[in-house]
Amino acid sequence: MKSLDSDKKANKASESAVKENCDQIATEPEEIDFSNVKIEPLFEEMVDFDTFSKSDFRAVKVKACEAVKKSKKLLQFTLDDGTGTDRIILSGIHAYYEPEELVGKTLIAITNLPPRKMMGIESCGMLLSAVNNLKDSEDEELHLLMVDNHIPAGAKLY
Incomplete structure (x- = not known):
């Protein structure tokens, strides 16, 4: 015969094992x-x-x-902006990023700037990034603004 609280004891043991596994997986946030x-x-x-x-x-x-041929700085982005037509934006960030590491990322762009030709390619917008200099140095850091990949292409920011 089964005791009335045997299910509760089994559930507690199961919850304890799950908690232990979660504790092992959880990591401290990078400081x-x-x-x-x-x-x-x-x-x-x-x-x-x-x-x-x-x-x-x-x-x-x-x-x-992809890197723009004959340019050390420019990357050419083919972007889904939610309109169904690819948008091309060029950005001078090749010193900070390799093209392949950006494919699949969700970025923020200003999409209503007038087109501008660079290296013979028309760029239709601007990607947003944060830039800062390291103290006591001329070195500059640049970070593209990337958002959660759950945000759909074309979502407007307010």
Whole structure:
């Protein structure tokens, strides 16, 4: 005969085993030392809200990325911007990223800038990134703004 609380004891043992496994998997968040980072001062010139609100910020998915021939800096991105038509954006970030590591990432772009030709290729927008200099150094760090891959291509940022 089975005792009335035998199921409860079995569940507690099972929960304990699951908790142990989760504890083994869980890792401490990586601690980043920002003490040697120098941040640029903020712009003192103000932009009125109407001017700012004209910028169209969108989530874009990187379908393909390649180095632009005859350029040391430029990467050519083929992006899904949610319209069904590929968008090409060129960005001078090859010193910071290899093209293959960016494929599949979700980035943020300003999509309503006028097209601009670079190295004979028309770039239709601008990818957003954060830049900072290391203290006591001329070295610069650049990080593309990447968002959660669950955000669909074409999602508007407000």
